Amino acid sequence: MMSSLLKVVPVSAAVLGTGGFFYKTFSSTLKADEGTNEEVQNLFGRKSRVAVIGGGIGGASTCYFLRKLHGDSIDIDVYEKDDRLGGRLSTLDVNEQTVECGGTYILKGHRYMVQFAKDTDSETNDVLNDAKMRVWNGESLINLPSSMWWVDLVKTTWRYGPLNLWRLDNTIDFVDKSFKRIYNLQEEGVSFETVPEMLSAMDETQQLFEFTQKSFQQVMREKNIHDSVTNELINPIIRWNLGQDADDVNGLVGFLIAGGGKDGPVWNFKDGNNQVCQKLFQSSKAEVRYHSHVKSIDKLVTNQSSEGSGNQRVQYRLLGENTDAGRSYDVVIVATPLEIPSCYVDCDSCQEWPSLSDLGQYQKRLTNFVESELNTESYNVAPDTQETPDVILTTKADKTNYDTVIRLYQTNGQKTLPAVHKVFSRESLTEEQIKFIFGDKVKDYKVVSWLACPRYTAEEKFISFRLDDGVFHVNAIERMKVGVEFSAIGARNVALLASKYLKESCSKL
Numbered sequence: 001m002m003s004s005l006l007k008v009v010p011v012s013a014a015v016l017g018t019g020g021f022f023y024k025t026f027s028s029t030l031k032a033d034e035g036t037n038e039e040v041q042n043l044f045g046r047k048s049r050v051a052v053i054g055g056g057i058g059g060a061s062t063c064y065f066l067r068k069l070h071g072d073s074i075d076i077d078v079y080e081k082d083d084r085l086g087g088r089l090s091t092l093d094v095n096e097q098t099v100e101c102g103g104t105y106i107l108k109g110h111r112y113m114v115q116f117a118k119d120t121d122s123e124t125n126d127v128l129n130d131a132k133m134r135v136w137n138g139e140s141l142i143n144l145p146s147s148m149w150w151v152d153l154v155k156t157t158w159r160y161g162p163l164n165l166w167r168l169d170n171t172i173d174f175v176d177k178s179f180k181r182i183y184n185l186q187e188e189g190v191s192f193e194t195v196p197e198m199l200s201a202m203d204e205t206q207q208l209f210e211f212t213q214k215s216f217q218q219v220m221r222e223k224n225i226h227d228s229v230t231n232e233l234i235n236p237i238i239r240w241n242l243g244q245d246a247d248d249v250n251g252l253v254g255f256l257i258a259g260g261g262k263d264g265p266v267w268n269f270k271d272g273n274n275q276v277c278q279k280l281f282q283s284s285k286a287e288v289r290y291h292s293h294v295k296s297i298d299k300l301v302t303n304q305s306s307e308g309s310g311n312q313r314v315q316y317r318l319l320g321e322n323t324d325a326g327r328s329y330d331v332v333i334v335a336t337p338l339e340i341p342s343c344y345v346d347c348d349s350c351q352e353w354p355s356l357s358d359l360g361q362y363q364k365r366l367t368n369f370v371e372s373e374l375n376t377e378s379y380n381v382a383p384d385t386q387e388t389p390d391v392i393l394t395t396k397a398d399k400t401n402y403d404t405v406i407r408l409y410q411t412n413g414q415k416t417l418p419a420v421h422k423v424f425s426r427e428s429l430t431e432e433q434i435k436f437i438f439g440d441k442v443k444d445y446k447v448v449s450w451l452a453c454p455r456y457t458a459e460e461k462f463i464s465f466r467l468d469d470g471v472f473h474v475n476a477i478e479r480m481k482v483g484v485e486f487s488a489i490g491a492r493n494v495a496l497l498a499s500k501y502l503k504e505s506c507s508k509l
């Protein structure tokens with residue numbers, strides 16, 4: 001069965017496996033941190049039970065952090081609607097080469113991902129670090145320096161002016177330093193019910209939040225940074241990451257993307273990023289239930305004492321396909337984007353539950369996998385030379401229908417040979433476009449369609465991390481920024497919220 005986030009269009013070999021409904025229990029290797037909340041152990045005469053909906057990196061990180069907080073004093077069940085783990089992390093075979101199909105690049109500054117690699121003894125690949133990047137404006141390639149990150153573009157000061165680059169660097173630095181406070185806050189056990197609260201704690205001047213209420217282009221103009229910097233340096237990276245442009249995404253997500261330059265170099269997990277999900281579920285001793293599509297949550301509230309002293313017991317049941325409605329939970333963690341209709345989970349018995357029509361949307365992105373060399377003639381560069389780009393970014397001025405062309409690495413860390421390129425586009429590529437980018441020698445061509453990331457807006461609206469008393473939503477973080485590290489930050493936040501809630505529930509008994 002294929003993930004509904006993942007729709008393969010005319011693809012022959014993108015089979016992600018089939019199989020029946022089954023449980024898997026993994027052996028434990030994770031130990032609780034010091035200060036384990038032992039008191040949650042005997043909630044209502046049994047271990048506290050947590051249900052996690054979603055087997056992607058958000059769900060896997062939640063299990064990891066919950067197990068670290070509570071050791072063996074809680075039971076964790078994971079409900080995954082597909083027959084595989086990883087969600088938006090998956091691999092694809094293009095002829096005999098296996099490449100990342102969804103989430104691909106991780107940065108050295110992504111502290112939780114680095115920690116997961118270490119804790120799960122995972123091997124990693126260094127990728128893309130010697131990549132030659134060029135920006136195509138529809139007429140010519142703008143000759144960027146060899147490194148992929150904007151920081152190195154200081155060498156092109158002559159083009160953009162030192163003052164513009166200095167102002168850009170200052171703002172990126174401010175956003176980056178403010179954002180990184182989240183790691184210390186989480187280490188201290190601080191949790192947040194909403195993204196705006198999280199942003200306030202990172203930056204008491206409230207600028208981060210203000211950036212979420214204006215377009216990136218507007219913030220750049222208010223900072224007196226010339227439009228050429230927005231259009232030629234940052235917008236191409238925004239198009240690559242989000243499939244959107246600087247005038248229709250908010251300022252914060254734009255600066256967080258631009259700030260990636262401070263977090264390089266780039267790496268990923270050997271044999272596929274989805275491997276780490278499997279390992280994290282395994283080490284946190286979660287019971288994974290495949291083919292379990294949760295459609296709704298049922299809240300049950302009962303009074304605990306006959307005198308009606310007001311102590312209430314709140315339990316949740318999960319309803320849907322293969323969900324074991326007889327099993328009740330103290331806490332439910334939704335680790336999938338509620339905003340995607342095929343993932344949406346309802347709760348009639350919860351107050352103030354978000355309805356699908358009130359939520360934002362996700363951005364359709366087509367990933368076109370093409371086994372072919374580039375048609376260097378189209379881009380006016382000599383083939384197989386220092387000039388041949390590994391990554392072609394595009395500007396909005398280029399009226400063509402693609403955002404980025406990238407020469408891929410295999411999941412074993414080797415560069416694809418023969419070359420396999422990934423083209424990100426918003427609509428299907430025409431034959432003419434394929435011919436322009438690759439010429440006549442395309443050997444294999446596969447397309448995978450994703451609802452990949454939130455469709456950001458210039459005035460961002462946020463969904464809460466807390467959906468009900470004991471129900472928490474990891475993917476609320478995605479409105480700050482999409483990405484594997486952000487899913488892990490969202491996961492640690494909801495693990496802390498859930499832990500606090502469990503402790504409070506116990507103390508009331």
Ligand SMILES: Cc1cc2nc3c(=O)[nH]c(=O)nc-3n(C[C@H](O)[C@H](O)[C@H](O)COP(=O)(O)OP(=O)(O)OC[C@H]3O[C@@H](n4cnc5c(N)ncnc54)[C@H](O)[C@@H]3O)c2cc1C
Nearest residue numbers: 054056057058081087088102103104105294343452483484
């Ligand atoms: C093409 C593409 C390229 C990307 N590139 C990068 C990159 O280079 N770097 C980066 O950091 N990020 C990248 N990302 C983003 C990254 O993949 C995501 O941020 C991350 O994988 C999200 O993980 P998640 O667990 O939060 O959500 P998901 O991966 O979406 O996981 C949700 C899981 O829940 C399951 N599910 C959904 N609804 C239900 C339900 N009702 N009941 C039961 N199960 C359900 C799904 O099947 C899925 O397994 C990319 C994404 C795409 C699509």
